[in-house]
Amino acid sequence: MPDLRTLKIGFVSGSANHNIVKKPTSVRWLLVLLWSFAAGLTALTWLHVSQLERDAREREIIAAKRDLSNLSRLMQEHAVRTLHSADQVLRFIQAGYKSVGMRLDLNKQIDLGVIDAGIFNQIGVINAAGIYVIGNQTVTPHIDLSDREHFKVHLKDTGDQIFISKPMLGRASGKWSIQMTRRITGRNGEFLGVAVVSLDPAYFSQFYGELDIGSNGLMALYGLDGLARVRKIGAENNFSSDMSRSPYFNQMVSSMAPGGFTTRSVVDHIERMYFYRRIPDFPIIVLAAIETRMMHMHSDSELTALKTQAWLVTLLIIIVSATLTYYFKSVLRFVGAIQLAQSKIEDQVQQLDTVFQLSPGGFLSFDPEHRVSFANPASSSLLGMPLNALIGIGEDDVERLFGTHSDTGQPIISLATLRSDARQHSGTAFRKIVPPGPLKRALAIQMRLSQSASVSQILHLRDITLETEVELLKSEFLATAAHELRTPMASIYGFSEILLQPDTDDDLRKEAAEIIYRQSGVMVTILNELLDLARIESRGDSDFKYELVTVGGLITDIAHHFKTPANRQGPVISGAGLNATVKGDKSKLRQAFLNVISNAYKYSPGGGPVQVDIQTTSLDGVGKVEVSVRDFGIGMTEDQLGRIFTRFYRADTSGAVPGTGLGLSITKDIIALHKGEIKVQSQAGVGSVVIITLPESS
Numbered sequence: 001m002p003d004l005r006t007l008k009i010g011f012v013s014g015s016a017n018h019n020i021v022k023k024p025t026s027v028r029w030l031l032v033l034l035w036s037f038a039a040g041l042t043a044l045t046w047l048h049v050s051q052l053e054r055d056a057r058e059r060e061i062i063a064a065k066r067d068l069s070n071l072s073r074l075m076q077e078h079a080v081r082t083l084h085s086a087d088q089v090l091r092f093i094q095a096g097y098k099s100v101g102m103r104l105d106l107n108k109q110i111d112l113g114v115i116d117a118g119i120f121n122q123i124g125v126i127n128a129a130g131i132y133v134i135g136n137q138t139v140t141p142h143i144d145l146s147d148r149e150h151f152k153v154h155l156k157d158t159g160d161q162i163f164i165s166k167p168m169l170g171r172a173s174g175k176w177s178i179q180m181t182r183r184i185t186g187r188n189g190e191f192l193g194v195a196v197v198s199l200d201p202a203y204f205s206q207f208y209g210e211l212d213i214g215s216n217g218l219m220a221l222y223g224l225d226g227l228a229r230v231r232k233i234g235a236e237n238n239f240s241s242d243m244s245r246s247p248y249f250n251q252m253v254s255s256m257a258p259g260g261f262t263t264r265s266v267v268d269h270i271e272r273m274y275f276y277r278r279i280p281d282f283p284i285i286v287l288a289a290i291e292t293r294m295m296h297m298h299s300d301s302e303l304t305a306l307k308t309q310a311w312l313v314t315l316l317i318i319i320v321s322a323t324l325t326y327y328f329k330s331v332l333r334f335v336g337a338i339q340l341a342q343s344k345i346e347d348q349v350q351q352l353d354t355v356f357q358l359s360p361g362g363f364l365s366f367d368p369e370h371r372v373s374f375a376n377p378a379s380s381s382l383l384g385m386p387l388n389a390l391i392g393i394g395e396d397d398v399e400r401l402f403g404t405h406s407d408t409g410q411p412i413i414s415l416a417t418l419r420s421d422a423r424q425h426s427g428t429a430f431r432k433i434v435p436p437g438p439l440k441r442a443l444a445i446q447m448r449l450s451q452s453a454s455v456s457q458i459l460h461l462r463d464i465t466l467e468t469e470v471e472l473l474k475s476e477f478l479a480t481a482a483h484e485l486r487t488p489m490a491s492i493y494g495f496s497e498i499l500l501q502p503d504t505d506d507d508l509r510k511e512a513a514e515i516i517y518r519q520s521g522v523m524v525t526i527l528n529e530l531l532d533l534a535r536i537e538s539r540g541d542s543d544f545k546y547e548l549v550t551v552g553g554l555i556t557d558i559a560h561h562f563k564t565p566a567n568r569q570g571p572v573i574s575g576a577g578l579n580a581t582v583k584g585d586k587s588k589l590r591q592a593f594l595n596v597i598s599n600a601y602k603y604s605p606g607g608g609p610v611q612v613d614i615q616t617t618s619l620d621g622v623g624k625v626e627v628s629v630r631d632f633g634i635g636m637t638e639d640q641l642g643r644i645f646t647r648f649y650r651a652d653t654s655g656a657v658p659g660t661g662l663g664l665s666i667t668k669d670i671i672a673l674h675k676g677e678i679k680v681q682s683q684a685g686v687g688s689v690v691i692i693t694l695p696e697s698s
């Protein structure tokens with residue numbers, strides 16, 4: 001029994017639906033899209049991170065520049081103040097020495113508060129010979145400073161520029177000092193000497209030490225000669241630096257505008273951001289620098305946190321994408337399985353559809369309201385109603401189509417009763433009906449209840465008319481055969497009894513024995529012919545021995561051996577087809593022709609010739625051999641003629657002619673197996689012609 005759900009799919013849709021599921025390629029595209037999106041999202045995240053990093057770096061640089069600018073401004077202020085106060089002292093010494101010469105008492109001036117020498121290692125005068133002659137501290141006699149640059153520079157140059165030396169160990173003070181000097185020029189422009197203020201570089205470095213610029217930060221004062229006057233890196237003081245060859249030095253001295261640059265030190269290989277300022281009125285440049293690493297340190301931790309978050313986001317994107325991929329692939333597999341199942345279902349539906357279309361059995365399926373929801377072509381022809389008209393009709397209408405009893409008007413079959421039968425017999429019930437009406441059909445009806453939600457029951461209709469007729473014929477045949485055998489048997493039985501009577505006279509005994517003998521012969525003939533028929537029907541021509549048979553020769557031979565009744569002539573054989581040949585089993589053909597010739601004699605008791613005419617004909621290019629056996633006997637009425645091939649049928653019921661009524665049936669079967677044909681023309685009281693046609697063969 002087919003699956004009703006499957007049936008429904010096939011019938012409702014009418015044809016296989018190929019577009020129920022999407023193609024797997026679209027899911028593949030979806031995956032490509034997903035991973036492209038994931039890659040895009042990741043790229044965006046990292047672009048954003050790098051943008052933030054750039055912004056942070058820029059902010060840091062701006063902040064660092066601002067800090068350095070402020071710091072250098074502070075250093076500049078500090079330096080300006082210091083240098084100015086030193087210069088004031090220098091001016092004082094310059095003027096004092098010029099006017100009073102060696103009588104200039106600096107200590108007295110300090111005590112009077114005219115000059116403040118607190119921040120200076122020493123103040124004093126070097127005379128025109130280069131001898132340190134006046135000082136605020138006890139002057140060691142004859143210290144010769146004529147070789148010192150801060151002396152020599154004024155000797156050469158008559159201008160009034162201040163000179164600021166690089167740090168050196170003071171011979172007068174015995175301390176590291178920056179010597180600030182001015183030329184003392186006499187009234188007539190003669191060189192009188194040099195006013196000296198020794199500035200302790202530590203004064204600057206201590207101040208710088210109070211400013212936090214990191215362990216590798218740099219604060220320095222450079223002269224326009226490129227040599228460091230003060231230079232502090234972290235906690236270390238180092239004055240021996242020469243910037244004159246640095247590529248940035250020109251930039252530093254060429255203008256008064258402050259500026260900056262970033263470079264890596266060739267000495268300690270640390271990258272720093274530098275900021276410089278020229279000190280107005282003094283040949284000094286302030287230089288401050290911070291280590292770029294330090295500069296970034298603050299935002300580094302923030303950026304690390306940001307990058308960690310970005311990594312987490314990336315990881316999340318990958319996990320989500322991988323999960324979705326896994327999900328989509330599962331969907332893909334699922335879709336594949338569905339498609340496979342779908343195509344199997346489609347195949348099954350196709351097969352079932354074909355089966356239902358071609359099936360000789362009728363199928364009617366009913367919906368839950370017991371209305372016909374499907375009918376196949378066979379059911380339409382079995383019920384004599386167009387297919388379209390069957391769909392939707394109820395059980396009453398179906399019962400009506402099966403037919404109603406004309407006398408009671410009741411349905412010939414009740415589907416409700418059939419259903420209740422089915423419920424009691426595992427869902428299936430069966431009926432045979434012979435609906436009244438012109439169709440004269442016998443139907444086998446099987447009902448099967450369905451478990452499906454859309455189908456309540458299915459009816460299977462089978463045309464059993466032929467089977468029923470065959471059954472009927474068989475039983476009729478058996479009854480006739482039994483009857484035919486019983487007649488001679490009854491005679492044999494009765495006359496045997498007479499034979500057994502001791503007082504039966506000899507004449508009667510003889511007559512009884514003769515009758516018994518004759519009737520036994522009849523029985524033997526009937527049984528032989530029945531056996532012949534049975535054999536032919538069950539085996540067909542499987543035990544026939546086919547050979548080329550000359551029809552004229554065969555019939556002449558039959559005539560030759562035929563026991564012609566007394567006072568009768570043998571059959572007159574003639575015709576153009578005497579030499580025609582057919583392919584056949586000689587003994588079977590002999591049996592067939594003998595039977596017909598024998599009948600011609602049997603049923604022409606009044607005499608007359610029996611003529612056998614053999615002709616060849618051609619129909620549609622196929623050669624035929626036609627044998628006509630004609631007699632001028634009793635003939636048959638039309639009604640008798642119509643029944644002569646029915647087994648045991650005998651038109652002549654007088655009993656005068658012996659026979660079984662089986663001969664022509666056997667003949668017909670033999671000729672049919674030779675692909676031939678037998679026809680009989682007859683007229684009562686005139687005679688009969690039996691015409692046997694066989695395919696010619698050579």
Ligand code: ADP
Nearest residue numbers: 599603635650651652659660661662663664688
């Ligand atoms: P049977 O043994 O009775 O001859 P057949 O099958 O040979 O049986 O013939 C069936 C019946 O057909 C015969 O009983 C007879 O009534 C009729 N019949 C056959 N051949 C002829 C014929 N040549 N003329 C008239 N009737 C015939």
